[in-house]
Amino acid sequence: MTRPANTITRYTTVNRINHWINAGLFILLLVSGLSMFHPILFWLSGLFGGGQWARAAHPWLGICLMVSWVGMIIQFWRENLPNRDDVAWSKAITHVVRNDDGHVPPIGRNNPGQKLVFWSMTFLIPVLLFSGLLAWEVYFGKATSIEVQRVAILVHSLCAFAAVLVFVVHVYAAIWISGSVRSMTQGYVTPGWAWHHHRKWFRELIAHRKQP
């Protein structure tokens, strides 16, 4: 891949492949799931070749998503651990959303918003898997009582709703912060991007940089 001189690697090839498998699966789950969520969204099942297909594919895609997300956890848990800087950054959230970055304290590789997305999904995806399995008529329809299945589908529905909101925030943040999408497609950011958005990470990198 051609990339300008002096750029910084933010996501490795393995990071990116895993991320986009994950994104693809999530979008397919979102579309097939939402088709059963509310009548005005039922048409989404057409994208799967009809309601029967959407219903049948959804749980299998969910299992794949869980596997993919385990890969994401292994690769990203460390940099999403909370630290002291998160407090100051979070307090400046009104400046963050107004692009008033002069008043936002410097932050490391990931900011609290990104960490929130990571930990929300790390909580929601396993709950979606478990509740989804209990609600899976074809294989688990007789495994538990109907009452348990009622709880499961309600939990699944609520968690899916939460996951969709997290997803909207995540996607918009990526569009909003110019250069983020490229970091996940081509893997690199410019030094200026790192300095602007993740100054502590930038400083760590240059402090440990090998001398040319």
Place this chain on the structure above:
Amino acid sequence: MSDMQSQDYVRRSASTMTPPSARNVEDQVAKLIDVSRCIGCKACQAACMEWNNLRPEIGHFEGSYENPNDLGPSVWTLMKFNEYENEQGNLEWLIRKDGCMHCEDPGCLKACPAPGAIVQYANGIVDFISDKCIGCGYCVKGCPFNIPRISKTDHKSYKCTLCSDRVTVGLEPACVKACPTGAIMFGAKTDMQHQAAERIVDLKARGFAHAGLYDPPEVQGTHVMYVLHHADKPSLYSGLPDKPHISTLVQAWKGLYKPLAVAAVALAAIGAFFHWITIGPNETTEEDEAEARREMRETEEEQAP
């Protein structure tokens, strides 16, 4: 059932618009099952298989007169037998014909996510339009009576149709026609209620003080009703629910939450769009790059030996 009548819907699953309902002056119908007159011969069960061309797989004897053991995709009605020892120490054999109750307020229909897969006709019959069913099993979770069964071969949900195909052309359901003791009756719901009232007076006179009609108001009444000798304890009859109601879990899941959640997601997306056109993208500028270069240079100088 197939979609025989399509202009007399009063409810249609997963539909936000008014369903076609021009033909709406039909009488509300009901099937009345007089449990006290049933001899457990299963003629109705056989007639149901016969009329609807259903042939469940042959199962195993499980030590009970119940055969097969449960309702199924091709078992739409099932005689259930319970041996009950009453207060006097006498044995009572309580036999109940189980199957869809055709609720006036059907939980299956409320839960179903597939538009038009479950409909209710003006006469009150709740019908599954199998062609539109996606096999999700939500109707199972919505039903207070544990009735719908999903086929493992075609992934469609099935239950009693109240012979909607026969009723449409003015015939009574097949089970009604077959019953040798006249324990199953069919007609206008009000007529059936009168019929039941007379029978209940009779039963009370014979010592069944708690005889009564099972037409549970929690689901706004049903279009299949029972005359029970022990109407104070419906659960004696192989677990007929005492107070059947659409589970509060299902109501929470299918209630106001759904439109609000859709609105919240839409608002989040619209909010993001307006953030974009008011505050706009957060760009990395040439000054940022210059600052970054300066810091890199400074660090390099510090680190230089």
